[in-house]
Amino acid sequence: MDDLPGPSKDSAYRDKTYYFEDGSCVLLVGDCLFNVHRSLLSRDNSLFSSMFTLPQGSRVAEGNSDDDPVVLRGDKPSEFRNFLWALYALPPELQIVNSAGADLTQLIDIARISNKYSFKSLETWALDAVQEYVNRRPSSSSPHHSSSSSFFGSGMESLNTNPIQPHPHLALIENTDQLTRLIELAQLCSHERLLNSMIALLRQLMNRSLHYAYLSMALADNLNLRTLRGAAYLEVMQRGTFTGLGSPKRESEDHETEGSIQITPAQQVxxxxxxxxxxxxxxxxxxxxxxxxxxxxxxxxxxxxxxxxxxxxxxxxxxxxxxxxxxxxxxxxxxxxxxxxxxxxxxxxxxxxxxxxxxxxxxxxxxxxxxxxxxxxxxxxxxxxxx
Known part of the structure; x- marks a missing residue:
């Protein structure tokens, strides 16, 4: 996330939800201004609590106005907004994270931002909710239920010929971008149970489609996931065909875009x-x-x-x-x-x-x-x- 463009005070706008008139700390995330309460940001021995107690000397403390906000780099306004939702939500609102209506993207954002700013209790709560979401199985009585449903992100087509539509819950987890975010989050936060769940899910998915095997191979290399590397490389080695130094092609699935997946010279070795x-x-x-x-x-x-x-x-x-x-x-x-x-x-x-x-x-x-x-x-x- 560090490659996001830096905040710009000139084009900054106030957030519609989390810019409180009685707020005590103005934060600039991207081009969005948040005005929230220092007491909430100081909870859980967070980095904010340490920042607020640092001596300022003769300088006026940052965050007292829109002209001099606390600048947070590397985050998106949408991510920080989801994080603030967890800080300000009432108990009945929080119950949704343990239901079928949970927003996985929101939970991922909460966990990542909590990890970055050392809200340990909130991070654990969000990660446990993500773990529950990943392990949740749709009811067999659901009209969307399909034991063989699959969803390929990034323009990949499903191999499932069953006319029943994939269950939305499964489709969201099996989206390649979301899979990547989940496994990166699990490793970033050292959440072993979630990491093991994601590795187990990827091992199942790579048997369904070679596309997931390529994804698993790349993730195993980038994140140094030993338990995933062997299974992913074996699947690609047995089912993939290659031309040149990096243009693998599916033998039996012509509907996928040829050359859309590439391996590096190191992976070929x-x-x-x-x-x-x-x-x-x-x-x-x-x-x-x-x-x-x-x-x-x-x-x-x-x-x-x-x-x-x-x-x-x-x-x-x-x-x-x-x-x-x-x-x-x-x-x-x-x-x-x-x-x-x-x-x-x-x-x-x-x-x-x-x-x-x-x-x-x-x-x-x-x-x-x-x-x-x-x-x-x-x-x-x-x-x-x-x-």
């Missing part, structure tokens, strides 16, 4: 790095099945070599199976999960029951390990043996 590491990982796993500890009853008898051999043969057969080979070479997680499905359907015949359970646990642990290290495959840092 990460995609290539991830592909190389993941394909090498699969080659190692294909040749060496996950190890497990044999059951005591198996270890104490002659059966252990046969048990091990049955596991190795099963692994080699299934990793070469048609279902596995139909998946991308770098789709290590997908291939391992397919082997798991084959194992659950009909595991090795000549393995002891307890050893079968141990082998399955080892396979599940291997999948978990690859999933946890997924972000590292695209950076090449901190990689060790996988399973």
């Amino acid at each position: 990460r995609l290539l790095t991830g592909y190389w590491h993941l394909t090498r990982t699969w080659e190692r796993l294909r040749s060496n099945p996950p190890s497990f500890i044999h059951a005591p009853s198996c270890s104490a008898t002659w059966h252990q070599p046969g048990c091990t051999q049955a596991w190795v043969e099963f692994w080699k057969e299934k990793t070469r199976g048609e279902a596995v080979m139909s998946l991308g070479l770098a789709d290590v997680i997908g291939r391992l999960k397919q082997v798991q499905k084959d194992y659950d359907r009909s595991g090795p015949t000549y393995m002891a029951h307890d050893c079968k359970l141990a082998a399955r646990r080892s396979l599940m642990e291997c999948i978990k390990t690859v999933e946890e290290r997924l972000p590292d495959y695209f950076s090449g840092e901190g990689l060790e043996e996988d399973c």
Whole structure:
């Protein structure tokens, strides 16, 4: 927000709602003058309370008139107006933030301005309201309800062919600009629950449309979100096609504008790095099945070599199976999960029951390990043996 044009006293106008005649502090935000009460601005050990107590010496304190306002830079009048609404609203008015009629943009503005000027209690209240809004699910009885509804901001078209219109609540959250604001807000305010909710939402959305995967990839890079980076890069690597250094194109969705989404050279390098590491990982796993500890009853008898051999043969057969080979070479997680499905359907015949359970646990642990290290495959840092 710091790139907003600076306030201009020459063209300043008084706000229609929050310029009080009995106000005690004139603030200039953009070209808009607010005249509010110092006592309210001084609440919650805010930055304003510290500013008002600073010694002024012989100089007249700022904020006493329209000609000498306190100038606030980097904010929009609409954002600050929403913040003042939270300061001045009566309890019945505040109840709307916990209802279906809550204004998400207003809540985001309140949280951001509160964070900037250290209104900690108000910031927490607004962030909790945003969290509730994001996690709220529309009623199935709503005429707008659609479990597959989606909304693409920035001119992107919906892939949903269902004639039912997307629920307004979902549409607002899934707008790309709003998604970006929400996840940036969660990180700015260090609100872990909201950040986790937004990452989980983006992971769901990127399965619906590759557009969200590109968005997630950019957000993960810009905000250093490790938990989002791996899933986003994997989705783009598996489903995107690229020309040159940055013109990805959707293979199956011609209705989207070609070249409207671009990747940077650094992102292309990460995609290539991830592909190389993941394909090498699969080659190692294909040749060496996950190890497990044999059951005591198996270890104490002659059966252990046969048990091990049955596991190795099963692994080699299934990793070469048609279902596995139909998946991308770098789709290590997908291939391992397919082997798991084959194992659950009909595991090795000549393995002891307890050893079968141990082998399955080892396979599940291997999948978990690859999933946890997924972000590292695209950076090449901190990689060790996988399973």
